[in-house]
Amino acid sequence: MPYQIEVCVDNIESLTTAIHAGATRIELCSSLALGGLTPSYGFMLQAKQHSTLPVYAMIRPRQGDFLFSDADVAIMLEDIKAAKKAQLDGIVIGILTTKADIDYPACKRLVEAAEGMGVTFHRAIDQCKDVQQALEDIIALGCERVLTSGQKSTAEQGVATIKKMHQQAAGRIQIMAGAGVNASNAQYIIEQSSINELHLSGKTARPSRMTHIQDDAQMGASHIDDFQIPITDFSAIHAMKQALQNIR
Template sequence: MAKLEIASFNLNSAKIAQEFGADRVELCAGMEVGGTTPSDEDVLAARKLLTIQLNVMIRPRGGDFVYTDEEFTAMKRDILRIKDMGIDGFVFGILNADNTVNESKNRELVELALPFPCTFHRAFDEVFDFRKALEDVISCGFTTILTSGCEPNVDLGLRNLVELVKLSNDRIVIMPGGGLRSSNVAHLLDKTKATYFHSSAITDGSDTAVGDEVTKLRSQL
């Protein structure tokens, strides 16, 4: 059975994710920019609230994924601080100016995060050569890639997602996400054979997961 991660931009969303059957919460702030590092207060509160796994996004701002030295230093500080808060993993991704994977900086963060696993987030969807990027991300020590298949959403990226799962050859988890809903998850599962799926489960225009949508997603995996 495949597993379900719910991107949660507030504590209520995290609570709903758990209550309605998610396997893991990805806690973020900044929904309007696709997710940023949440506050310490929210991380600690989420840890008290949840018995399921809790991954935390490390992203100092919205926009591109090319970071200054100051931003990179802030990311390192955030990881060192948050890893003592009882979380289960981190989510981040750094690119070079040419949209290739910045291996040295990502590797440094992955090593800093040990023993916690790390997910390379949808910065992956900005790369030009996803086959090379896949190998680069694996070499950095990530355990998961969150991706829509280098297209705006999982439906458009389906073909690439199928290829990524095959190319990964169980060396890393390819987690489809980006426009994933109960209306398409069964088709994505059938075609990709992925083992983990990612959704915000937001269907009502708010910033909070909808319990019924989480249930429908869970029931099809």
């Protein structure tokens, strides 16, 4: 299949589901509800053992913006070492300056640390003040792809910018569309932008299988159900695969 379906997962159950549903690459995270943070080393090891697909680890030490301190970068460098030790195929990074440019020196340190692994630049590019210059900087870093929503909340809304980025890239880097991508809009995004890589989580949830729940002992924020398990929806990924197979 000429199209790539990257599925981001934050637990081993979702990894298995994504593979069986038709994903072609896995982005490994923790805390997808926060936009995706660095997965644990144990998760990296298990993912490598269970996956028949390339696995890329998100390298993002905290939620919030993409302005990282020297201490944050030090953590990211150690996490890249862990990803290499787990023999993952690549990493996913993004660091910006206070003025919303690519922090080239800091990103270069991460890319150099990942020597021998693939590198994707994530949606931090959607926060950049000059997306054209940001794309050139990412290409110069040696990244193999960039994930973007075209600086909009969803890739469908940002498809015109995604198309411009694809034209600017001119084969020097892959442009991958993500944010709100699903089976119903995949063909539109591809036909409008001419890209061939899509990124989604296909999120759903299942109830806990515990037979006893202590309702009065809330573990997290009050608006979060402790006993709803976020997982990848097989049907969402499989429907995406079917939609892409129908494109001529």
